[in-house]
Amino acid sequence: MALPNRTAKAVFPSVADRAFGFVGATAALLSFGLFAWIVWDLARLGLPQISWAYLTGEVQDAGRSGGIGPLLVSTLLILVCCLGLVIPLGTGCALWLSEFVRRGSLAARLVTGGVDLLASVPSIVFGLFGMVFFGQTLRMGFSIVSGGLTLACMILPILVRTTLSALEALPADLRPASAGLGLTRTTAIVKILLPAALPGIVVGITLGIGRALSETAALIFTSGYSIRWPESLDDSGRALSVHIYDLALNVANGSTMASASALVLLALILVVNSAAVALSEHWLRRRHATL
Amino acid sequence: MNSPGISKQNESEAPPGGGGTTRSKVCLSVSSLSVHYRDFTAVSDISLDMPAGEITALVGPSGCGKSSFLHSLNRLTDLVPGCRVTGSIRLSDGTEVTHPKTDVLALRRRIGIVFQRPNPFPQSIRRNFDIPLKEHGWRKRDIADRMESALREVGLWNEVSDRLHKSAIALSGGQQQRLCIARALALEPETILFDEPCSALDPIASGVVEDLIHSLRGKLTVVIVTHNLAQARRIADRAAVFWVREGVGTMVEQGPCERVFTAPSDPDAALYLSGARG
Amino acid sequence: MTSSRNTSLSRSIDRTVQGVLALLALVSGGMVLLIVWYLLANAWPAIEAGRLGSFFADRLWQPGSQRDPQFGVVPMLAGSFLVTFLAVALALPVGLAGAIFHRFYAPPALERWNRRILELLIGVPAVVFGFWGLMVIVPLIVRLAPDSPGQSLLAGGIVLALMILPIITLTSQAALQAVPPAQLQAAAGLGIGRARTIWSIALPAARGGIGAGILLSLARAIGETMAVVLVCGNIPQIPKSLFDGIRPVTSTIALEMGYATASHKALLFCAALLLVLFTAVLVGWISFRRIDADPGTGGA
Numbered sequence: 110m111a112l113p114n115r116t117a118k119a120v121f122p123s124v125a126d127r128a129f130g131f132v133g134a135t136a137a138l139l140s141f142g143l144f145a146w147i148v149w150d151l152a153r154l155g156l157p158q159i160s161w162a163y164l165t166g167e168v169q170d171a172g173r174s175g176g177i178g179p180l181l182v183s184t185l186l187i188l189v190c191c192l193g194l195v196i197p198l199g200t201g202c203a204l205w206l207s208e209f210v211r212r213g214s215l216a217a218r219l220v221t222g223g224v225d226l227l228a229s230v231p232s233i234v235f236g237l238f239g240m241v242f243f244g245q246t247l248r249m250g251f252s253i254v255s256g257g258l259t260l261a262c263m264i265l266p267i268l269v270r271t272t273l274s275a276l277e278a279l280p281a282d283l284r285p286a287s288a289g290l291g292l293t294r295t296t297a298i299v300k301i302l303l304p305a306a307l308p309g310i311v312v313g314i315t316l317g318i319g320r321a322l323s324e325t326a327a328l329i330f331t332s333g334y335s336i337r338w339p340e341s342l343d344d345s346g347r348a349l350s351v352h353i354y355d356l357a358l359n360v361a362n363g364s365t366m367a368s369a370s371a372l373v374l375l376a377l378i379l380v381v382n383s384a385a386v387a388l389s390e391h392w393l394r395r396r397h398a399t400l
Numbered sequence: 401m402n403s404p405g406i407s408k409q410n411e412s413e414a415p416p417g418g419g420g421t422t423r424s425k426v427c428l429s430v431s432s433l434s435v436h437y438r439d440f441t442a443v444s445d446i447s448l449d450m451p452a453g454e455i456t457a458l459v460g461p462s463g464c465g466k467s468s469f470l471h472s473l474n475r476l477t478d479l480v481p482g483c484r485v486t487g488s489i490r491l492s493d494g495t496e497v498t499h500p501k502t503d504v505l506a507l508r509r510r511i512g513i514v515f516q517r518p519n520p521f522p523q524s525i526r527r528n529f530d531i532p533l534k535e536h537g538w539r540k541r542d543i544a545d546r547m548e549s550a551l552r553e554v555g556l557w558n559e560v561s562d563r564l565h566k567s568a569i570a571l572s573g574g575q576q577q578r579l580c581i582a583r584a585l586a587l588e589p590e591t592i593l594f595d596e597p598c599s600a601l602d603p604i605a606s607g608v609v610e611d612l613i614h615s616l617r618g619k620l621t622v623v624i625v626t627h628n629l630a631q632a633r634r635i636a637d638r639a640a641v642f643w644v645r646e647g648v649g650t651m652v653e654q655g656p657c658e659r660v661f662t663a664p665s666d667p668d669a670a671l672y673l674s675g676a677r678g
Numbered sequence: 679m680t681s682s683r684n685t686s687l688s689r690s691i692d693r694t695v696q697g698v699l700a701l702l703a704l705v706s707g708g709m710v711l712l713i714v715w716y717l718l719a720n721a722w723p724a725i726e727a728g729r730l731g732s733f734f735a736d737r738l739w740q741p742g743s744q745r746d747p748q749f750g751v752v753p754m755l756a757g758s759f760l761v762t763f764l765a766v767a768l769a770l771p772v773g774l775a776g777a778i779f780h781r782f783y784a785p786p787a788l789e790r791w792n793r794r795i796l797e798l799l800i801g802v803p804a805v806v807f808g809f810w811g812l813m814v815i816v817p818l819i820v821r822l823a824p825d826s827p828g829q830s831l832l833a834g835g836i837v838l839a840l841m842i843l844p845i846i847t848l849t850s851q852a853a854l855q856a857v858p859p860a861q862l863q864a865a866a867g868l869g870i871g872r873a874r875t876i877w878s879i880a881l882p883a884a885r886g887g888i889g890a891g892i893l894l895s896l897a898r899a900i901g902e903t904m905a906v907v908l909v910c911g912n913i914p915q916i917p918k919s920l921f922d923g924i925r926p927v928t929s930t931i932a933l934e935m936g937y938a939t940a941s942h943k944a945l946l947f948c949a950a951l952l953l954v955l956f957t958a959v960l961v962g963w964i965s966f967r968r969i970d971a972d973p974g975t976g977g978a
Contacts, residue, residue, distance in 0.1 A: 123871070123873075125871075125873035125874070125877075126871060126872050126873040128873075129775075129778060129779075129782075129783070129872075129873050129876060130779065130783045132775045132779075133775045133776060133778050133779025133780075133782075133783055133784075134779055134783070134784075135775075136771075136772045136773070136775035136776035136779060137775075137776045137779045137780060137784065137788075137792060139772060139776070139843075140776060140792070140795060140796060140799065140843060140844065140847060141792070141795055143799065143840060143843075144795055144798055144799055144802075146814075147802065147806070147807075147810050150810060150813060150814055151806075151810065154813075197702065198702050198705060198706055199706065201698065201699045201701075201702030201703065201706075202699075202702050202703040202705075202706035202707070204699050205696075205699035205700055205702065205703035206703060208699075209696055209699060209700065211481055219707055220703050220704070220706065220707030221707075222707075222965075223706070223707035223708060223709065223710050223711070224706055224707060224709075224710075225961060225965060226710045226958055226961060226962075227706075227709050227710040227713075228961070229897055229901075229957040229958055229960070229961035230710065230713060230901075230954055230957065230958075231900075231901025231902070231903070231928060231953050231954070231957060232901065232903065233901070233903040233928045233931050233932055233950070233953075234713065234717070234901070234950045234953055234954055235713075236932075236935075237717065237720075237931065237935065237946075237947065237950050238712075238713045238716050238717065240935070241716050241719075241720055242712070242716050246716075262709055262713075265706055265709065269706060280519070280522075282515060282517055282519040283519065283521065283522075284479065285476060285479060285513075285515060285519070286515065286519040286520075286521065286580075287521075288476060288478075288479055288508065289474070289476060289508060289512065289513040289514075289515070289584075290508065290509075290512070290532040290535070290583065290584070290587065291504075291505040291506065291507070291508030291509040291532070291535070291536060291587070292505070292531065292532060292535050293505060293535065293688045293689075293691065293692050294692050294695070294696070295688070295691050295692050295695045296531065296535050298695070300527075300531045301521050301523075301531065304522075304523060305521070305522045305523075319801055322803070323801065323802070323803030323804070323805075323806075324803070325803065325804065325805040325903075325904045326804075326903040326904055326928070326932060329932065329936075330935055330936070350803055350805050350904075353803075353805050353806065353809055354805050354808075354809075354904060354907075354908075357805075357808070357809045357812055357908055358907070358908060364809075364812075364813055367809055368809075368813075371803075371805075371806045371809055371810075374803060374806065375802065375803075375806060378801050378802070378803065379798065379801070382797065382798065382801045386794075386797070503685045505685060505688065505689075506685055
């Protein structure tokens, strides 16, 4: 075989290499730019509207004026109901999977498979399910508690997954150490495993809060549209995300106020998600420092 | 600090300074014990008496079932799915360890264990004692005393008394291992099992822990698995040599430490102890 | 100083705790069955009345019409699939190129910031994406095609593409990161250039993980409601061009469930069942592939 024509070959890679680099850089820039673009548009319209009066005031004229006070309270109450169900449910499920059944056993595979499938269910379907199950079968109607419980079902997979991986990341010898001292499994779980896995669980809860805050479709048929100050968990209450939807779809000239609400929601989610990142990095660092 | 009153047992209190020369009371009596994992037999047909107050060393090459045997003594083998133990382990008060009705938690209080890798709970030093002591019913006001005397016993008190609220994970490897020994001692066990307690430590820390184990002689019964033959010879009163025969771990030699090391009757054990094999 | 405790009590506490945890796990794992059961129960009136035939055969969706009620889901299914595939077709090349750039070209510091920004983008609520699309993308399309209303298949495709872009980028990046360094070293040792290494070695090795990311974003896009309901025009028709309005299945449910009654309502539940079926198949496919994949091709 003759010597390959080296110069002819060498040109192609360097051109392709540069092309790859250029296209890639452009694509990467797009994702950087996109976030800035969205925030810029929202801030341009919405930022002038935001004031203390806006954050605490009542909704007026279908949202064209006034504030979002009752909506923030409703959103908070929906979150409280959601976490009240999902924390025990998700932590309990993850504890059972990691401490009481063997990995790969049929029971474990069925439960994790069910949780994974749950994660794939579209949020509008959760809305329908919440409407008929919590709203009609359990007679909660359109209420904050119904919306919160629906969201709990939706973010359950996040919590199960993060808690499970936190428990599985614990040093394996904590279990024989507890057993060797004659501790009951309950003591080992409550006093040793859960405290050690707490950082991971908190990060999971924070991620779940971020997801719940941003959800709209699951809430329109469960917690409803009421814009009054909620007086109890049985009242209907409009979440902030539902307010944005309503302003954008049903209210003419609503986009200025919708921008303001979107900006507030975005800021809340930004804080929650950054908290999750900061917490997990902080705990990761501390772990590296001490182990 | 007397023996705990969890059982009526007490008559087997170790003879002070009881040495390997006099035949003392037996604390743990094992007969025809086998440990199986599903269809694999780790160790088969062991019969061995461990005298009270003495140090019994189990030696042998890797994979000969020493650790499986050790873990069966306080039923830690229960934690391994598919693990089955047959035969008998009798305590001095007549308790049968392998019996399914035996109270496993109380048993593990009486027979403590220290593992190869130090495994303090990732919490404060104080909590490392609080949790097990509370679990086993010590009253609140006694717990601090128990912790202090256990920490003094392992020589750690002066090093940590001013930072009991700090994380146990921040201690050095040797300190962590001594903490784990103190944590086991705090429960006032009759026996402590050591599963290669020095092999994860540096030579200096290893020496400290070895001296510490030696100092327990006469106070309680010690069973130690070690790969370090010199160490076994230095601290043990009695020794048992494990070996793999036809794929199954078994015991080929046992007796007073000096006799086992100087005049082993089994040819494999002789070669192993002389350093020629294993 | 003695220890004492009630062993039978602590044993029964242990058993109770185990029972409670098992129950919680059962509820968590069975939740999806409960959901399917409730969907089925509410869809049943339509199935029982033999409406499924017209559900799949009717060409139009006009459930409210007095004279000629028609219940054809096909226009909505077409809308859902078209907007989903358009979104993935737009997002895949961009996302993949971004992932390659960050894995092979960008300095590590940039890579960290990129991850931050992408995670922020994933956190942006769908309703905010939809609202922003309505404010920004739709007017842009009107400027591009002055005769069209702007709210269209194209608008929905673009907004959905922007939403799934971070998912595709992050999963592809993880898949590229998981390519064994030994393979890249082997290529370098043979004097193979960077572009060819990427094209002929890294991408084939990472295709399993990239594929999983695509399936994941397909599932995400087909189930998305809020972004599409605001920008797609909500016209239940099979579109003839990119500038025609569509109405995906999810939008239909969100818009009509509020007032639907009787068989109309039951058919909306049938549509929800269809959605669950599609996403479950996609997600089931991902986990099936993950089990199946050999270590070299498994990613993300």
